[in-house]
Amino acid sequence: MTLLLIALAVLLLGAVAVLLLSGSRRNFSWLAAAFVLLAAVSGCIPAIQVLAGGPALQFRHPWPVPFGEFFIQLDALSAWFLVPMLLLSALCAIYGVGYLRSSVKKCSMGPVWFFYCLLVLGMTLVLLARNAVLFLSAWELMAVASFFLVTFEHERESVRNAGWIYLVATHLGTGFLLVFFILMGRETGSMDFTVWAEKGIHTPELAGIFFLLAVVGFGTKAGFMPFHVWLPEAHPAAPSHVSALMSGAMIKLGIYGLMRALTFLGAPSIWWGWLLLCLGLASGVLGIVFALAQHDLKRLLAYSSVENIGLITAGLGLGLLGVSYHQPLISILGFGGALLHVLNHSIFKGLLFLAAGSVAHATGTRDTNRLGGLLKKMPWTGALFLIGSVAICGLPPLNGFVSEFALAGASLKAITVNPADAAMAGLLALVCIGLIGGLAAVTFAKAFGTVFLGEPRQPVEAPHEAGMAMKIPMLILAAGCVAIAFGAVWLVDWIAPIAGQLSGLEPERVSAVLQSPALVLTTVSICGLALVILFAAIALLRCALLTGRTVGTADTWGCGYARPSARIQYTASSFVQPVTTLFRWLLGAHRQLQRPEGFFPPKASLTTETPDLTHEELFRPGFLKINWGIAKLRWMQQGHVQLYVLYIAITLIVLLAWKFR
Amino acid sequence: MNFPSIIPLLLALTLAPLLPGIINRTKALFAGRRGQPFLQTYFDLWKLLHKGEVYSRTTTWLFRAGPMLGLAAVLMAAALVPLGNFPALIAFPADFFLFACLLGLMRFFTVLSALDTGSSFEGMGASREVFFSALAEPALLVALATLARQAGNLSLSAIFTQVSGAHWFAAGPVMALVLIALMIVLLAENSRIPVDDPNTHLELTMIHEVMVLDHGGPDFAFILYGAALKLWVLTALVVGMIVPDTGAIGLNLVLSVGGMFLLAVIVGVVESTMARLRLLIVPQLLVGAGALAAMAFLLGLNK
Numbered sequence: 001m002t003l004l005l006i007a008l009a010v011l012l013l014g015a016v017a018v019l020l021l022s023g024s025r026r027n028f029s030w031l032a033a034a035f036v037l038l039a040a041v042s043g044c045i046p047a048i049q050v051l052a053g054g055p056a057l058q059f060r061h062p063w064p065v066p067f068g069e070f071f072i073q074l075d076a077l078s079a080w081f082l083v084p085m086l087l088l089s090a091l092c093a094i095y096g097v098g099y100l101r102s103s104v105k106k107c108s109m110g111p112v113w114f115f116y117c118l119l120v121l122g123m124t125l126v127l128l129a130r131n132a133v134l135f136l137s138a139w140e141l142m143a144v145a146s147f148f149l150v151t152f153e154h155e156r157e158s159v160r161n162a163g164w165i166y167l168v169a170t171h172l173g174t175g176f177l178l179v180f181f182i183l184m185g186r187e188t189g190s191m192d193f194t195v196w197a198e199k200g201i202h203t204p205e206l207a208g209i210f211f212l213l214a215v216v217g218f219g220t221k222a223g224f225m226p227f228h229v230w231l232p233e234a235h236p237a238a239p240s241h242v243s244a245l246m247s248g249a250m251i252k253l254g255i256y257g258l259m260r261a262l263t264f265l266g267a268p269s270i271w272w273g274w275l276l277l278c279l280g281l282a283s284g285v286l287g288i289v290f291a292l293a294q295h296d297l298k299r300l301l302a303y304s305s306v307e308n309i310g311l312i313t314a315g316l317g318l319g320l321l322g323v324s325y326h327q328p329l330i331s332i333l334g335f336g337g338a339l340l341h342v343l344n345h346s347i348f349k350g351l352l353f354l355a356a357g358s359v360a361h362a363t364g365t366r367d368t369n370r371l372g373g374l375l376k377k378m379p380w381t382g383a384l385f386l387i388g389s390v391a392i393c394g395l396p397p398l399n400g401f402v403s404e405f406a407l408a409g410a411s412l413k414a415i416t417v418n419p420a421d422a423a424m425a426g427l428l429a430l431v432c433i434g435l436i437g438g439l440a441a442v443t444f445a446k447a448f449g450t451v452f453l454g455e456p457r458q459p460v461e462a463p464h465e466a467g468m469a470m471k472i473p474m475l476i477l478a479a480g481c482v483a484i485a486f487g488a489v490w491l492v493d494w495i496a497p498i499a500g501q502l503s504g505l506e507p508e509r510v511s512a513v514l515q516s517p518a519l520v521l522t523t524v525s526i527c528g529l530a531l532v533i534l535f536a537a538i539a540l541l542r543c544a545l546l547t548g549r550t551v552g553t554a555d556t557w558g559c560g561y562a563r564p565s566a567r568i569q570y571t572a573s574s575f576v577q578p579v580t581t582l583f584r585w586l587l588g589a590h591r592q593l594q595r596p597e598g599f600f601p602p603k604a605s606l607t608t609e610t611p612d613l614t615h616e617e618l619f620r621p622g623f624l625k626i627n628w629g630i631a632k633l634r635w636m637q638q639g640h641v642q643l644y645v646l647y648i649a650i651t652l653i654v655l656l657a658w659k660f661r
Numbered sequence: 662m663n664f665p666s667i668i669p670l671l672l673a674l675t676l677a678p679l680l681p682g683i684i685n686r687t688k689a690l691f692a693g694r695r696g697q698p699f700l701q702t703y704f705d706l707w708k709l710l711h712k713g714e715v716y717s718r719t720t721t722w723l724f725r726a727g728p729m730l731g732l733a734a735v736l737m738a739a740a741l742v743p744l745g746n747f748p749a750l751i752a753f754p755a756d757f758f759l760f761a762c763l764l765g766l767m768r769f770f771t772v773l774s775a776l777d778t779g780s781s782f783e784g785m786g787a788s789r790e791v792f793f794s795a796l797a798e799p800a801l802l803v804a805l806a807t808l809a810r811q812a813g814n815l816s817l818s819a820i821f822t823q824v825s826g827a828h829w830f831a832a833g834p835v836m837a838l839v840l841i842a843l844m845i846v847l848l849a850e851n852s853r854i855p856v857d858d859p860n861t862h863l864e865l866t867m868i869h870e871v872m873v874l875d876h877g878g879p880d881f882a883f884i885l886y887g888a889a890l891k892l893w894v895l896t897a898l899v900v901g902m903i904v905p906d907t908g909a910i911g912l913n914l915v916l917s918v919g920g921m922f923l924l925a926v927i928v929g930v931v932e933s934t935m936a937r938l939r940l941l942i943v944p945q946l947l948v949g950a951g952a953l954a955a956m957a958f959l960l961g962l963n964k
Contacts, residue, residue, distance in 0.1 A: 393765070395762055396763060420962045438795025441794075531734065549714070551715075578940075
């Protein structure tokens with residue numbers, strides 16, 4: 001516990017230290033990164049001990065806030081989220097040192113590192129808090145700190161807009177959480193999470209309402225469709241190391257919150273599982289369809305986060321359905337797959353955002369239609385982005401495949417069981433996982449293929465490879481992708497107790513159920529290894545065949561065309577055009593086409609843009625309606641003090657009358 | 662792992678290049694030509710393996726690694742597929758998800774290699790390939806999942822040893838629908854008419870062939886061999902549904918291999934008698950295959 005408290009103190013100290021230094025023009029990013037790294041190391045040690053089977057740690061201290069208590073606890077569920085969160089924070093901080101180097105001259109580094117430390121502190125506290133007031137305070141700290149990080153480049157109008165959307169969205173979500181926690185407190189007579197988990201809610205209707213509140217409240221942070229609107233705005237606006245942290249760690253806290261809430265609510269009803277499954281699969285499919293239509297590399301990655309959150313949620317849904325239908329294997333595989341995907345997504349999405357940041361840093365643009373051929377100029381970034389892409393598409397042998405395999409395993413198991421509706425749930429999940437996998441391959445073939453391969457589509461400033469501080473965190477994350485792919489079977493022991501806690505099974509039962517999946521997982525890892533060995537063997541064969549033969553170079557075969565240029569290449573937009581045409585009813589892309597006309601056409605142009613569907617069709621009109629309704633009440637605001645005193649008096653009298661009714 | 666389980670893999674490795682030969686001979690027969698020898702693919706492979714390489718100046722290491730990774734992936738996939746009643750070398754529950762993902766890996770790197778050349782034609786082929794296969798993958802998974810529910814087992818080898826003549830009598834419509842869906846996936850994944858035309862001479866209209874325009878020498882040999890293996894493994898899935906279990910190992914083997922060749926003839930007949938679909942219609946065909954498989958699943962739910 002001491003180490004955890006030290007971690008919290010170090011983060012606070014770091015925040016204060018950089019604030020004190022912020023007057024100076026010196027580059028003190030290293031100091032901030034060192035503080036975060038120190039906190040990460042001292043926080044991870046107890047978390048790993050807990051995961052390895054150690055007892056849960058807790059610490060209580062009085063806190064003079066109504067209903068508040070500084071009550072923190074580290075159990076396996078918190079620890080599972082804490083470890084990747086802290087490690088990613090440290091890596092992103094190190095990356096940030098290199099990334100922000102060019103901005104040092106322009107503005108002080110104080111605020112950005114101050115809020116970075118506070119964000120990490122907020123996220124750590126969210127995971128540890130066991131008192132509702134403390135939890136909400138930490139949640140708010142996290143939201144506000146990340147708002148200031150998103151608006152780092154506040155001189156650009158688009159960034160300010162993105163910041164506002166994020167601030168509004170996150171507070172709407174928090175509103176639902178506030179209601180959820182207050183009602184929970186009223187039902188159980190305590191603000192203590194441990195009490196909530198013990199007592200549970202025993203009326204199914206009430207539990208259902210609480211569940212819905214939790215889904216909306218936590219789902220807004222996690223980015224479920226249609227509450228995801230802030231994600232594609234905020235992620236591209238933030239500096240890349242912050243987007244990596246937000247996408248890799250912060251949105252997962254929404255998932256954590258939902259899992260934690262599930263432990264309060266007692267036995268799940270069947271419709272909970274169905275709701276989460278459908279919500280998750282819809283987020284997955286819509287997220288990836290929108291991702292592939294984006295031209296902005298970071299916006300594409302943001303939508304792909306929606307997709308991955310969708311897969312995680314679908315796993316939770318399968319887990320709950322497994323509990324409802326009394327199928328322990330389905331529930332363990334569903335929850336376990338979701339948990340593993342949380343870890344995996346932290347790693348590869350962190351990697352992809354950092355690599356995208358390096359591209360933006362080197363070329364000054366994120367527009368995939370302008371880029372090309374960067375693999376030659378930035379070999380490291382390119383290779384690392386490729387590893388992230390293969391992992392996120394769920395292709396063997398990397399880690400994304402392992403967690404998707406677990407999720408597919410849950411749905412396949414569901415397919416073979418009775419009753420028929422469980423089988424239908426399995427089929428639905430399987431179809432969507434297949435479709436999501438295929439479309440993810442389209443998206444990332446486009447992202448990697450148009451940014452790193454071919455020739456530059458438009459001249460950009462001479463790109464340079466990322467510096468050491470930026471390269472090393474990416475290398476570590478890529479190594480994580482490989483390590484988890486081959487070592488997943490050792491993680492089973494860590495995941496099993498958490499999955500058991502979520503599905504309400506005894507530990508012995510869980511280990512009995514997990515025996516055959518663990519065996520399958522080993523086989524899958526061996527298959528991955530075999531794949532690597534086969535590749536090496538073929539490479540050796542090719543090497544042997546080509547020794548002593550001529551290996552020449554030439555131009556790309558232009559099918560007889562003598563003067564090919566970089567402009568005739570397929571662009572990112574043209575690459576995905578068949579898919580966007582198929583989904584045009586959903587995407588509602590704006591097209592502006594100026595055809596070449598007349599005998600001597602001077603110019604022609606085509607621009608496409610895919611705005612967010614829910615933002616355009618649901619939230620914007622919704623808020624306009626609310627605005628319109630509120631404007632109707634404007635007559636009450638006359639600006640006379642007497643009138644306001646009258647309002648107060650009337651309110652008091654009404655309240656008094658209500659009290660003595 | 663026991664001795665007979667190595668047989669499907671060995672047969673796949675040795676006989677796979679024969680399938681394109683049979684298809685081409687069938688097509689030649691329909692066109693009234695003599696056609697190329699049955700062993701033409703073997704000759705091509707032999708010749709290509711003895712050549713040097715010419716690389717485009719635009720390409721990077723990825724272009725060289727792509728064909729090798731593709732071949733490694735499809736070799737791995739071949740180890741997962743049973744032949745008739747012979748279990749595969751590697752079998753475990755849900756192995757067909759790995760199978761589908763391995764084909765996905767092969768495709769991903771073929772597509773990236775195509776994009777690496779910077780050629781507009783190859784970009785076009787790559788774009789179509791990823792699009793069609795994104796639609797074919799759910800159809801393949803649902804078709805196999807339906808069989809898994811029928812057999813009550815999740816590994817390919819167990820499914821195909823259990824799915825037998827009895828299933829055809831008990832749940833004929835289910836099996837027929839799955840068979841049609843798998844057949845469509847087979848044609849689409851192997852770039853056959855009605856989805857793609859391997860023999861067209863116009864780069865604009867090709868899908869798979871245009872993606873590998875710039876490859877040559879041993880790299881192209883890997884691609885050709887990989888394509889033949891992919892055709893073999895998907896054909897083996899279809900054949901596995903039909904071939905009956907006679908009880909005698911030798912007879913089973915002859916029947917299975919015979920079934921493979923027969924299916925290749927059928928593919929040739931389809932190619933000779935059908936026109937290729939317009940590219941805009943192909944998604945409908947693939948979604949249709951998925952719908953057929955889903956219908957089969959619903960029909961077989963009460964199992």
